[in-house]
Amino acid sequence: MSLVIINADDFGYSQGINLGIIEAHKNGILSSTTMMANMPGFEHGVELAKNNPKLGIGVHLNLTCGKPLLDNVPSLTDYKEFRNLSYYEKETELDEGEIYREWDAQINKIKNAGIVPTHLDSHHHINRIAPINEIFIKLAREYNLPVRNNFDVPKDIKTVKKFFTEFDAIGMNKEIWKGMTISNLIQDCKMYKSVEVMCHPGYIDDVVLKTSSLTDNRAYTTMELKKISYKEILDKNSIKIGTFNDLE
Numbered sequence: 751m752s753l754v755i756i757n758a759d760d761f762g763y764s765q766g767i768n769l770g771i772i773e774a775h776k777n778g779i780l781s782s783t784t785m786m787a788n789m790p791g792f793e794h795g796v797e798l799a800k801n802n803p804k805l806g807i808g809v810h811l812n813l814t815c816g817k818p819l820l821d822n823v824p825s826l827t828d829y830k831e832f833r834n835l836s837y838y839e840k841e842t843e844l845d846e847g848e849i850y851r852e853w854d855a856q857i858n859k860i861k862n863a864g865i866v867p868t869h870l871d872s873h874h875h876i877n878r879i880a881p882i883n884e885i886f887i888k889l890a891r892e893y894n895l896p897v898r899n900n901f902d903v904p905k906d907i908k909t910v911k912k913f914f915t916e917f918d919a920i921g922m923n924k925e926i927w928k929g930m931t932i933s934n935l936i937q938d939c940k941m942y943k944s945v946e947v948m949c950h951p952g953y954i955d956d957v958v959l960k961t962s963s964l965t966d967n968r969a970y971t972t973m974e975l976k977k978i979s980y981k982e983i984l985d986k987n988s989i990k991i992g993t994f995n996d997l998e
Contacts, residue, residue, distance in 0.1 A: 752939040754939055809869075
């Protein structure tokens with residue numbers, strides 16, 4: 751049997767996003783999410799997590815949104831807020847020690863809240879940028895956690911065989927998971943045996959409107975994840991919906 755992990759990014763971003771993620775989990779096919787430890791919806795997300803123990807929760811490591819958890823990371827901030835993604839994409843010297851300490855603090859805040867992380871990924875895929883990638887790998891090894899397969903993952907770290915991103919791309923046009931896309935997913939699951947589907951469900955609140963460029967699509971994604979037909983199609987093709995804890 752193949753494994754598909756349907757993972758929502760941005761748990762903890764805001765209460766609206768949290769509620770959309772939980773709705774897609776309780777009444778749909780969403781099986782996993784990754785949590786942001788530094789955002790306004792964190793405490794709300796912790797309470798929801800306690801009431802939904804079957805939802806796999808990883809860590810959505812963040813350097814590009816909101817404020818850091820630590821005060822002594824000046825190279826990561828601009829007016830006390832995290833720098834944007836474009837800063838890290840430039841050829842600039844990065845303080846690797848500050849990145850390590852901030853990300854370690856994010857992981858431990860989630861662990862100390864009583865959540866046992868299932869895996870690691872990152873906001874805006876910043877884990878793919880060198881030398882940040884090396885810090886990401888180091889933390890994955892230290893905490894013995896699987897990671898998202900969006901880079902060349904070392905063989906000693908668990909990951910899925912295929913990272914599936916079409917869900918988000920089609921969602922931007924409010925036509926999520928058309929027949930072609932679900933067919934592609936089924937084909938990938940059968941070929942690779944383990945697949946992660948990234949998505950961004952959520953409901954729109956003032957935090958999202960003020961700080962995120964991804965708005966309406968979150969609500970459409972939430973609605974789409976609740977369609978009964980997807981669960982039926984996956985079952986028919988012997989594809990198990992699970993979490994990163996199900997990786998062999």
